[in-house]
Amino acid sequence: MITPTSDNIKLFHEPKDVLRMTVADQYSVVQIEPRWAAPLSHPGQLLGLMNSKGEEVLLLPTVESLSAVNQEVIQRELDRRYLTSTVHKIVSAKVEFGATYWTVITERGQRDFVVQSLQENAQWLGERQLVFVDIDHNRFEVPDIDKLDPQSRKFIDSIL
Amino acid sequence: MKSKSINPSETEPSSTGALIRLVADLLESGDYGQRVLEVDAESVRVLEMNGALSATIPIADIHNARNEPVVGGGRLEVTTKKGEKLALISYTHTIAARFSEAARGIEQLAKGEELLINLKPQRTHCEKCKRLLPEVDGICPACVDRGKTLLRIARFMLPYKYWAITLATLAFLTTVLNLVPPILQGRLIDEVLQRHTNYPLLYQLIGVWVGIALTSSLINITRDRIVAKLAGSIAADLRATVYRAIEFLQLTYFDKKQVGAISSRVTTDTDRVWGFLVEGVPYFLLNGLMLVGVSAFLFWTNWFLALCILAPIPVIITIAVRFWKPMTQMFYKVGQKWARFYIHLNESLNGIRVVKAFAKEDSEFHKFTKRNVELQEAGVKADSRWFTIFGAMLFFSSLGTIICWLVGGAMVVRKELTLGEFYRIHAYLALIYGPIQWFAAVNNWFSRAMAGADRIFEIIDMEKEAYRLDDGVRHDIKGEVHFEDVRFGYDKSNPVLKDINFVAKPGEMIGLVGKSGAGKSTTINLIARFYEPDSGSIKIDGLDYREIELQHLRRQIGIVLQEPFLFNGTVAENIAYGKADATMEEIVEAARAANAHNFIMMKPDGYDQMVGERGAKLSGGERQRVSIARAILHDPRILILDEATSSVDVETEKQIQEAIGRLVAGRTTFAIAHRLSTLRNADRLIVLDRGKIVEVGTHEELMEKKGVFSKLVETQSEIQEIIGFDLGQAEAAK
Numbered sequence: 046m047i048t049p050t051s052d053n054i055k056l057f058h059e060p061k062d063v064l065r066m067t068v069a070d071q072y073s074v075v076q077i078e079p080r081w082a083a084p085l086s087h088p089g090q091l092l093g094l095m096n097s098k099g100e101e102v103l104l105l106p107t108v109e110s111l112s113a114v115n116q117e118v119i120q121r122e123l124d125r126r127y128l129t130s131t132v133h134k135i136v137s138a139k140v141e142f143g144a145t146y147w148t149v150i151t152e153r154g155q156r157d158f159v160v161q162s163l164q165e166n167a168q169w170l171g172e173r174q175l176v177f178v179d180i181d182h183n184r185f186e187v188p189d190i191d192k193l194d195p196q197s198r199k200f201i202d203s204i205l
Numbered sequence: 206m207k208s209k210s211i212n213p214s215e216t217e218p219s220s221t222g223a224l225i226r227l228v229a230d231l232l233e234s235g236d237y238g239q240r241v242l243e244v245d246a247e248s249v250r251v252l253e254m255n256g257a258l259s260a261t262i263p264i265a266d267i268h269n270a271r272n273e274p275v276v277g278g279g280r281l282e283v284t285t286k287k288g289e290k291l292a293l294i295s296y297t298h299t300i301a302a303r304f305s306e307a308a309r310g311i312e313q314l315a316k317g318e319e320l321l322i323n324l325k326p327q328r329t330h331c332e333k334c335k336r337l338l339p340e341v342d343g344i345c346p347a348c349v350d351r352g353k354t355l356l357r358i359a360r361f362m363l364p365y366k367y368w369a370i371t372l373a374t375l376a377f378l379t380t381v382l383n384l385v386p387p388i389l390q391g392r393l394i395d396e397v398l399q400r401h402t403n404y405p406l407l408y409q410l411i412g413v414w415v416g417i418a419l420t421s422s423l424i425n426i427t428r429d430r431i432v433a434k435l436a437g438s439i440a441a442d443l444r445a446t447v448y449r450a451i452e453f454l455q456l457t458y459f460d461k462k463q464v465g466a467i468s469s470r471v472t473t474d475t476d477r478v479w480g481f482l483v484e485g486v487p488y489f490l491l492n493g494l495m496l497v498g499v500s501a502f503l504f505w506t507n508w509f510l511a512l513c514i515l516a517p518i519p520v521i522i523t524i525a526v527r528f529w530k531p532m533t534q535m536f537y538k539v540g541q542k543w544a545r546f547y548i549h550l551n552e553s554l555n556g557i558r559v560v561k562a563f564a565k566e567d568s569e570f571h572k573f574t575k576r577n578v579e580l581q582e583a584g585v586k587a588d589s590r591w592f593t594i595f596g597a598m599l600f601f602s603s604l605g606t607i608i609c610w611l612v613g614g615a616m617v618v619r620k621e622l623t624l625g626e627f628y629r630i631h632a633y634l635a636l637i638y639g640p641i642q643w644f645a646a647v648n649n650w651f652s653r654a655m656a657g658a659d660r661i662f663e664i665i666d667m668e669k670e671a672y673r674l675d676d677g678v679r680h681d682i683k684g685e686v687h688f689e690d691v692r693f694g695y696d697k698s699n700p701v702l703k704d705i706n707f708v709a710k711p712g713e714m715i716g717l718v719g720k721s722g723a724g725k726s727t728t729i730n731l732i733a734r735f736y737e738p739d740s741g742s743i744k745i746d747g748l749d750y751r752e753i754e755l756q757h758l759r760r761q762i763g764i765v766l767q768e769p770f771l772f773n774g775t776v777a778e779n780i781a782y783g784k785a786d787a788t789m790e791e792i793v794e795a796a797r798a799a800n801a802h803n804f805i806m807m808k809p810d811g812y813d814q815m816v817g818e819r820g821a822k823l824s825g826g827e828r829q830r831v832s833i834a835r836a837i838l839h840d841p842r843i844l845i846l847d848e849a850t851s852s853v854d855v856e857t858e859k860q861i862q863e864a865i866g867r868l869v870a871g872r873t874t875f876a877i878a879h880r881l882s883t884l885r886n887a888d889r890l891i892v893l894d895r896g897k898i899v900e901v902g903t904h905e906e907l908m909e910k911k912g913v914f915s916k917l918v919e920t921q922s923e924i925q926e927i928i929g930f931d932l933g934q935a936e937a938a939k
């Protein structure tokens with residue numbers, strides 16, 4: 046069997062919600078699930094394509110190594126499988142009664158959330174990157190606090 | 206325009222005819238927004254908020270439905286009878302569990318079964334203040350009734366009420382006595398010093414003063430001794446109450462929290478509460494009385510002067526109120542930094558072997574320094590700020606004194622006030638500004654104590670394991686274990702076990718096999734009722750095991766956990782953990798059966814050998830054997846062995862096997878082992894794969910079937926061959 050590479054595979058949705066892959070037009074893998082290796086620390090790098098048994102079929106260094114059509118298809122699938130949120134701006138943050146209340150603007154829109162026991166649920170990844178986990182395990186990522194506007198940074202500084 | 210955050214819906218508009226109606230919090234585009242899933246007897250529909258229909262599938266076409274967990278949430282997937290898979294609607298974690306329930310409902314409808322799901326409405330916002338709740342269906346920290354909490358804490362004082370009353374009385378006496386010396390001093394000045402005569406009055410007044418000083422010292426000493434007694438007793442009571450509550454919490458709670466966070470509720474939070482109760486409440490009384498008493502006295506002496514010198518007080522109160530919030534925030538931040546510091550310190554000390562093994566002392570020190578500096582900076586910032594504010598407050602307090610001299614001095618010059626009266630007022634000033642500063646700080650203290658109390662009561666009020674169900678029956682187990690359509694997930698939206706059905710007959714030995722993560726340990730966790738099935742039931746001797754009194758049930762189950770845990774104590778104590786009155790002979794017998802006797806005898810102290818924290822002074826295999834002995838001595842009706850012999854060599858394992866073989870006679874046994882040869886004594890094997898039973902049968906039957914099990918066996922013997930081959934080569938190379 047021919048090993049899949051970023052050049053010989055073709056990705057498509059068939060039916061519309063199932064991602065398939067054919068390898069060099071020879072055989073096809075019926076259900077593919079893309080998984081980032083390290084979505085937080087190395088976003089955009091190392092994308093694994095897993096089959097329905099949870100085994101990796103192919104590890105892509107980046108999405109860019111794929112053809113434009115494949116890229117578009119995989120991006121659509123990724124959008125559906127990664128419902129995490131990236132914080133663009135912090136509208137308000139306050140500590141009250143031992144919990145911290147946040148209102149943030151993410152790429153998905155505005156959302157409020159509460160974080161309890163901040164030392165467990167505000168995780169630093171490296172110096173500048175921060176992830177908040179709310180009580181339901183929803184995650185709100187701040188990729189680089191230095192890139193936030195001063196007002197948002199002040200909110201973080203005043204609490205963390 | 207103020208934009209509104211899109212959050213999970215607070216209410217679900219009811220609709221006629223729909224059996225299930227759920228509002229999701231993500232649009233098709235992935236943006237936050239609301240869409241509705243509607244299910245009735247005919248079809249499953251997805252509607253936009255404007256009423257537009259986005260998707261519809263007839264129930265008759267549906268084969269199955271499930272919540273597909275994705276990163277950050279989930280999506281509802283439906284497979285049609287044609288085998289087509291459709292993703293209907295996406296949502297965040299907040300409501301994933303509800304959609305998982307809905308998926309089950311859709312399946313039930315598709316199969317023509319009765320709709321049996323639990324979709325009670327969720328509260329995400331507080332009804333009173335509309336604030337977002339930290340936990341779905343949880344309490345709103347802003348709206349918990351402070352008065353009620355206070356009363357509940359006060360109840361801990363109840364057993365010591367006479368002491369508390371004495372304390373309050375003494376506080377009152379102290380206040381009164383504090384008022385006396387300035388009066389004496391005033392009279393001394395007016396009637397002795399200024400007149401340059403009257404020795405008898407001098408001695409008389411001094412005599413009274415000495416008496417008062419002595420009395421108030423005695424009162425203070427008594428008061429502090431009572432405080433110490435109350436503090437010790439109430440602290441101990443609080444800790445005991447919280448610990449007792451934690452002991453009976455469900456394991457799901459322990460899965461979610463770090464052990465450090467739980468133990469801090471027993472230590473830090475209880476400290477805050479008793480600290481406030483014992484030291485705060487009496488001073489509250491004392492300072493309150495002092496404030497009222499002294500002000501009254503001042504006004505009585507000279508109302509105009511009193512008004513002047515009290516003028517700065519509103520300013521001080523304003524400062525305290527204005528800076529209180531930012532100040533607490535800063536101290537909160539310092540607390541965060543402390544926590545971060547501690548976590549790293551604990552971790553690197555616990556892992557000191559790994560640190561050394563990888564020669565990572567420098568990089569650990571680097572991390573340490575970073576946290577240390579962060580802590581230092583936050584601390585310095587908060588303290589500097591605090592001292593600045595405090596300094597300002599002090600300045601305004603001293604302004605009171607200056608005003609006293611300015612206005613009072615002028616009055617003395619004009620002979621409107623005697624020097625003695627002036628002196629008395631001056632002395633009372635200090636008695637006023639002290640309590641004022643105390644009150645400025647107490648708000649902070651009070652809030653922290655209340656937060657601590659809330660956290661304590663949260664645990665005390667939390668749903669406990671159904672330990673002492675009133676109508677729980679005591680049932681002497683014969684040993685039949687029956688799983689009926691059991692479904693379970695640690696996270697309710699993502700089942701780890703699905704459709705588990707089997708019957709283990711009394712005395713049967715069942716082997717559970719399957720790949721890592723298949724759900725083997727989870728199955729036995731359910732048997733021990735560490736967790737309960739989300740749906741379906743587990744019956745023991747035909748009786749739903751939830752009806753059996755929990756402690757009674759667990760007393761009849763013996764478990765050797767995958768990660769054996771020993772308590773710091775002797776080997777003998779650990780073996781006898783489940784049977785405190787075991788004789789030494791019984792202990793030795795159990796140890797022998799577990800093939801632990803010989804190694805124990807070779808320890809310098811034999812059965813009295815200390816095993817260290819978590820049993821760290823024993824080897825992995827030794828720990829396992831001690832915990833097997835512990836389970837054996839427990840003499841259970843149902844024996845559970847989760848990888849009980851994974852850390853011992855093959856020879857030892859064989860001996861333990863034989864011992865267990867003798868022991869399991871007449872007991873229902875569940876054994877898990879990766880080394881499949883371990884399970885050759887099993888009457889039947891249950892093969893799990895991704896949470897489902899895929900094969901059941903004896904070793905031979907399964908081998909003949911050439912299914913999942915035989916494949917597992919094959920790969921394992923292949924691996925063994927490879928290892929054997931390598932060894933052979935290594936030997937040959939010598």
Ligand SMILES: Nc1ncnc2c1ncn2[C@@H]1O[C@H](COP(=O)(O)OP(=O)(O)OP(=O)(O)O)[C@@H](O)[C@H]1O
Nearest residue numbers: 460695696701720721722723724725726727728767
């Ligand atoms: N306390 C927990 N909280 C959340 N998920 C858990 C918990 N314990 C186990 N899981 C998950 O449940 C699944 C089944 O775990 P389980 O421990 O039953 O596996 P297992 O068959 O015993 O595997 P192993 O052979 O490795 O011990 C795994 O995916 C695991 O990650």
Ligand SMILES: [Mg+2]
Nearest residue numbers: 725726727767
């Ligand atoms: Mg396990």
